[in-house]
Amino acid sequence: EIVLTQSPGTLSLSPGERATLSCRASQRVSSNYLAWYQQKPGQAPRLLIFGASSRATGIPDRFSGSGSGTDFILTISRLEPEDFAVYYCQQYGSSPGTFGQGTKVEIK
């Protein structure tokens, strides 16, 4: 099973700042099958990115994904108030699909 390790655990930033979230896999992620989700308190997760870098429908272009192999990055170019949430990466290239433990982006 592929273990995904997200860092940092918590990111304290101000609105307007740039956020960089890391997701590192214990083995190569096949075909860069890596997704990112956003979850706000009391809500279901929402798909942001699939295929490591493709934005899902309706996702603002301030969200971008990059990386390949074992190292992946989610970047939020300028944080909006609604972006403060927990972010999870997921690899779906190998069975079982696995999630990272999450990175919380909080208001500084």
Next chain:
Amino acid sequence: EVQLVESGGGLVQPGRSLRLSCAASGFTFDDYAMHWVRQGPGKGLEWVSSIGWNGDSVAYADSVKGRFTISRDNAKNSLYLQMNSLRVEDTALYYCAKGDYGIPRNNWFDSWGQGTLVTVSS
């Protein structure tokens, strides 16, 4: 608009059974694989089970294999999870999620329900 509405959660004693349902609308249900993902209290996301578009292909996490059974009724646009021999560690919010195509392998989850809470406790 895709809608997924879970039901069937509740408080149950260890060793007992529960059946979760997910009613789907807003898309052609039998074109897509469907999935169950759970989230323990204050914890992260854990994939539980997946089923292909026609029900022939299923997969389970090791933690539930042999105890949980996933199924679907395409005529009713519904997904199910039969949970037997429940354990305290199965306590979680259970989400129904839509895959991005018909085969359950290599799916991301593009739509999620709001979840149904399962609490296993004596």
